[in-house]
Amino acid sequence: MFMKRYIGVLIILGTIAGALMSAGALAIAIDLMALVVVVAVGVGHGLGAKDGENIITRFGDGCVRGGWLGLLIGVVVILNTNAAAQMDFTMIIPAMALAWLTPLYGYFFKLISMQLD
Known part of the structure; x- marks a missing residue:
């Protein structure tokens, strides 16, 4: 087992x-800041485990939530740039690809935490 x-x-x-x-x-699928956001939210969520709750499960759940929060933060930052105001897709598309890394990381850590739980 x-x-x-x-x-x-x-x-x-x-x-x-x-x-x-x-x-x-x-x-291009490796970004330190996106990883930090996801793992930090995951660790914070894991540390909030109550008696009887599994810390690894809470960590995985927190990573998914951190991934979605990271995406929302990224979209807000992107939409507040001059590139978005000018509809410069050569700047917007790579930035969106980077923003989507956080949910990818979140679900990746959730999958690993489910395996280790």
């Missing part, structure tokens, strides 16, 4: 990394 969990985590990591590498997007 113990070993199956970690094999499952390795399969998940390998599949996601393989999909990103085959699309040529592994390097």
Whole structure:
């Protein structure tokens, strides 16, 4: 049972990394600030676990919430730029792609936390 969990985590990591590498997007799918937002909200949510609640489950749930909050923050920041006012899609589209990394990270950590729970 113990070993199956970690094999499952390795399969998940390998599949996601393989999909990103085959699309040529592994390097652009890494953003430190997006990762910090998701993990910080996840840790904060995990630390709020009450008696009887699993901290790992709470962490995963918090990561999903942090991912969506990060997306909303990113959209607000993007829409408050001159590029958005001028409808400059050469600036907006890459910024939106970056903003969408936070839900990706959130669901990734949720999936891993479900496997480890």
